[in-house]
Amino acid sequence: MKVQRSATPIPTRNLIGGKLRQAFAHSAWKVAFSVHFFFFIAALVAIDAQAAERRAGKLSLNDAVSEALGTSPVVGQAKAAMEEQSWKQTESLSGFLPTVQISGSHLFTKRYQYTDLVFNGSPTSIPGIIPTTSAALSASIPIFDGFANISRYRAAAQLGEAAHNDADWTNFRIEEETKLHYAEALTAVKLELVAQQNVETLTDHLDQVNKTRRGGMATQFDVLRVEVQLNEAQSELLRSKDDVVLTRQKLLLTLGREASEDNREIEGNLEVPDAQTIASLKLEDRMQRKDLAALALRSQAANLSESASAAYWIPKISLGAQYILYNNLSDGFSDWNRYREAWNTGVFMTWTLFDGMTSIARSKTSIAQRVQVEKQLESARLQAPNDFEFWKRRYLYSATLYQAKVSDVKKGEESIRLAKAAFKAGVRTNSEVLDSELDLFRARAGLVNALKNCAEAKIKLELAIGKPIATSQQPVTAQR
Incomplete structure (x- = not known):
């Protein structure tokens, strides 16, 4: 039996080369897939690391301000509005091209x-x-066209500059709001610590009163009085815990984040009031405020738009x-x-002689819009001095109150020491010791609230004058 051979035998070199090419292509595909898979996993790890960093760790004031300027939807909206107005200014060139x-x-x-x-x-x-x-x-x-194209272009240029001022003011306002909400969240944390200390102290005091009552040195009146104070302190602790959650949510809302994805601890201290600097502060040119400057530019743009609309009757x-x-x-x-x-x-x-009252209506609309912007600017200018004076007085009052509370805390600590020593000597009662402790905790809470009020007043003052206020005082390093 004869074996029939192929008329065109396949060369061994081609066969080996084809297999090598197949193996090389398969290996290249595996390498490419591995590289893409590596970068995909690295991206997931980076995203998860960022999320884990937000879920754990600490959040400082500088970090909060930076995140707010980068992720706040309000800032993004202002940037988009500025970009929109830039293209509208380009659109106004159609009257010349x-x-x-x-x-x-x-x-x-x-x-x-x-x-x-x-x-x-x-x-x-x-x-x-x-x-x-x-x-x-x-x-x-x-x-x-009756110089309407020139008026429209100048109006668009004014509105473009106003949009830039609005974006700058939005950044400044978000920065100030972040500082305010951070101060509120930090205050809530410190007040929770004060309330927790109050509950612990009253709990220990109740145990001591019960022991002394059994020894005949206290009465049921003393026990009931401490129990009432303890119930009130526990209610205050519950309210302070709620304040911690709510103020934190408000802060994260300013940062453009959800509360469920960020569990970082609020850290830092409130700034000591600088009454001397604030007392010498004066309201300068109100047009330094970017929002008022933007309103002034919009008023000028409204005048130019009115001129452009009034040219409808010109050929x-x-x-x-x-x-x-x-x-x-x-x-x-x-x-x-x-x-x-x-x-x-x-x-x-x-030459449009009649267009169904469209041109006349647009002209009258421009006049009404100009009046609205002018009145809005006038209202903002009148409000600025009132805001400045109100928050300046609030700051000085809170600064004075802070100094009083610092003195009250020192006196309260000394009062407790003397009351406890007198109680051991038998010349003071449990009620008098309790009164001293309650006075101390009220003074501590008042001190924290005074610092928070000063921070709020300073931020409102900065918004009133349109720029940060440099103070010589440093943050409080120990707030009990």
Whole structure:
């Protein structure tokens, strides 16, 4: 039996080369897949690490301000509004630039219009021939429109600058709001510690009163009085815990984050009041405030928009040219040798005598918008001195109260020491010791609240004058 061989044997080199190419392609695919998979896993790890960092760790004031300026939706909205106004300013250039248009048509079916004429006594119908295929290139440039294009461009430029000022003011306002909410959250944490210490102290005091009552040195009145104070302290502790959660949520809302994805601990201390610096503070030019500057620019833009709208009754003149390529000899689209040319150039005038009251309504609308912006600016200017004076007085009052509370805390600590020593000597009662302890805790809570009120007043003052206030005092390092 003969074995039939192939007429075209496969070379060994080609067979080996093909297998090598297949193996190389398979290996390259595996390497590419491994690289992509590695970068994918690295990205997931980085995202998870950032989320874990937000879930654990500490949140300082500087970190909070940086995150607010980067992730706050309010800041993003202001940036988008600034970008929008920038493109509107570009749109206003259309009043100076030429307009170029291309149009074309191709008719599938048609029926001509006929004109009846009489030649030598016999009527004749002449069709009005329409080109089956035509294309036109048109260009026009405005020459004069009552200077409305200039007014629109200047108004758009003013609005663009106003949008920049609004974005700067939004950044400043979000920074100040972040500081305020951070101070509120930090105050809530410290007040919770004070309330917790109060509960622990009253619990220990209740145990001591019960022991002394059994020894005959205290009465049931002393026990009931401490129990009432303990119940009140526990209620205050519950309220302080709620304040911690709520103020934290408010802070995270300013940062543009959800409370469930960020469990970082609030750290830091409240700033010691600097009454001397605030007392010498004066309200300078209110136009340093970016929001008032933006309103002033909007007022100017409204005046320019009103001027542009009032030019509706002026004729508009433009230069124009048109080039037409048409075929009215055949119905074929590709009969290029049948196409003909036509063109024209000239000066064109448009004078709108009546447009259904549209132009008049737009003009009156611009006037009303101008009045609104002017009144809004006037109201903001009048409000600024009142805000400045109110928060300046609030700051000075809170600073004075802080100094009083510092003294009260020192006196309260000394009062407790003396009361306990006198109680051991038998010349003071449990009620007097309890009164001293309650006075101390009230003084500590008042001290923290005074610091928070100073922080709030300072932030409101910065918003009133439109810039940060540099103080010489440092944050409190120990707030019990």
